[in-house]
Amino acid sequence: MSDETAIGPAATPDSGRHPPGSGGLGSPLQTRAAFIQNWNWESVVGINRGACERGRARHGLNPQTHRACEESWEAQRTVPLTLLETLDFLKQQHHDTPFLFFNGNTFATIGRELTLALFSDLPPLRKREISSVVAHYIAGVLDRDAMMDAVQSVSQSADWKPGDRVKTLDSSLRGTIVRILENGRMLWKPDGAETELTALPESLARDG
Secondary structure (H helix, E strand, O other): OOOOOOOOOOOOOOOOOOOOOOOOOOOHHHOEEOOOOOOOHHHHHHHHHHHHHHOOOOOOEOOOOHHHHHHHHHHHOOOOEEHHHHHHHHHHHHHHOOEOOOHHHHHHHHHHHHHHHHOOOOOHHHHHHHHHHHHHHHOOOOOHHHHHHHHHHHHHHHHOOOOOEEEEOOOOOEEEEEEEOOOOOEEEEEOOOOOOEEEOHHHEEEOO
């Protein structure tokens, strides 16, 4: 069964905000909630129908797997899971192919919209980046470890604020964040320097 196309938008996101990042609170992937409770199975079918219309494919249910996937979805969607477990569940639903076409797009769309809502306080560029990483993991394009590393790295940018003390990863420079730019980069001033530097959040660490 043909399944994939460019992963596109759709769906209504769960309510919620960005889970805690680093800073001693643990990975955002370990935050626990019923993340997909706002998507009942009827809404999942609707997302697939829309994907099929955009892809000019016939929308249909897989007679061998659809009922089991529906039962699994409805049993699981109100159960609190970690964000990582939720993404794994979405990926498993993709592999179980409840629809004739565009299973990957369907569940990747839910993952994307979920992360756009959860990480809504990130700068737009970083928010799109993290939602793309999650969507590609669910669609089977990105492996689990790479996805986890990317989510953890990108989500850390929500924790930075002007005045925070930072250092380079090799500890050769230390300084203070001056401003967070709209593209997610940080403007910071090394101690004793006259000029300010621009850096990605993942290229710096907290100093102290």
